[in-house]
Amino acid sequence: MGCCFSSDDDKNSQDGEPNERTTLLGNPVSSSSSRPTSEDYRRRISYPLSKKAEEAAHNRILRYVEANLIDISHMNSQLEQQEYLDRAHEYSHKIATTALAYTYLQKRPFVLVDLPAPEKGLAIIPIPWSDLKLLNNTCENVLNALQEIKVEHKEELVVQFEIH
Amino acid sequence: MKKYLHEIMSQIDGIHAVLITDRDGVPVLKAATESAPELALRPGFLTTVGMATDQAGKLGMGKSQRIACIYGKYQVIHFNRFPLMVSMIASSTANTGMLLGLEAELSSLVQDLKAAVDVI
Numbered sequence: 001m002g003c004c005f006s007s008d009d010d011k012n013s014q015d016g017e018p019n020e021r022t023t024l025l026g027n028p029v030s031s032s033s034s035r036p037t038s039e040d041y042r043r044r045i046s047y048p049l050s051k052k053a054e055e056a057a058h059n060r061i062l063r064y065v066e067a068n069l070i071d072i073s074h075m076n077s078q079l080e081q082q083e084y085l086d087r088a089h090e091y092s093h094k095i096a097t098t099a100l101a102y103t104y105l106q107k108r109p110f111v112l113v114d115l116p117a118p119e120k121g122l123a124i125i126p127i128p129w130s131d132l133k134l135l136n137n138t139c140e141n142v143l144n145a146l147q148e149i150k151v152e153h154k155e156e157l158v159v160q161f162e163i164h
Numbered sequence: 165m166k167k168y169l170h171e172i173m174s175q176i177d178g179i180h181a182v183l184i185t186d187r188d189g190v191p192v193l194k195a196a197t198e199s200a201p202e203l204a205l206r207p208g209f210l211t212t213v214g215m216a217t218d219q220a221g222k223l224g225m226g227k228s229q230r231i232a233c234i235y236g237k238y239q240v241i242h243f244n245r246f247p248l249m250v251s252m253i254a255s256s257t258a259n260t261g262m263l264l265g266l267e268a269e270l271s272s273l274v275q276d277l278k279a280a281v282d283v284i
Contacts, residue, residue: 067222069222070219070222070223071219072219084188084189084207087186087190091186091190091191091192091280091281094280094281095192095193095277
């Protein structure tokens with residue numbers, strides 16, 4: 001049980017001496033000189049915002065909202081039949097008459113780009129399996145033989161060169 | 165150009181139609197087989213997709229580039245190439261990844277058509 005109350009009385013500080021009630025930072029509400037107010041800001045601007053600038057700001061906001069507003073109310077609007085046919089005809093006529101570079105129509109070969117006629121090489125009868133086996137075996141034997149080559153010297157390899 | 169579109173359609177099983185239209189659903193170039201659903205080729209359907217693409221770009225995730233709609237029997241893939249829209253209608257069993265990969269093959273064709281449409 002208890003009560004708490006506060007008082008705005010400054011009786012104790014009237015004599016000017018600091019006490020337990022004296023604020024350290026000063027009263028931010030009552031002091032007008034320490035903090036600038038909106039009035040101060042307005043006074044700092046020596047001229048008021050022109051109508052044109054205000055309109056431009058409004059238009060900017062409107063454009064931003066228009067660009068970002070999701071609006072599906074006009075989803076069902078459709079072209080008239082006649083306009084649809086006219087436009088389709090115009091497009092087909094324009095495409096037919098415009099000279100377009102048909103580079104995308106050139107077929108790029110998908111494999112063996114460096115060979116001039118890959119289909120001829122692929123059409124040749126392949127090497128028989130027995131020939132391939134023979135080639136592999138022969139190469140293995142040659143490799144083994146090369147590894148077994150040794151040099152056996154019976155005389156001195158380095159000989160003094162004598163002049164008589 | 166229609167022949168080129170038909171060649172592209174023959175690369176993937178299940179494609180029924182490839183359409184390049186403007187934002188109002190008017191076809192600029194169209195290639196379709198007999199099995200393409202007629203309702204999906206109407207301008208009303210294509211206009212709705214174009215508007216949905218534009219509105220989807222306002223959802224805060226950037227501009228919408230592709231929309232894939234998978235239905236029971238069909239799937240419809242749309243590529244946003246403003247002011248054109250590329251739409252592909254295929255069977256629901258077709259390979260969606262390969263359909264999306266066709267965007268690169270169609271890009272040069274769409275670029276040329278864009279130039280023709282801009283002049284109008």
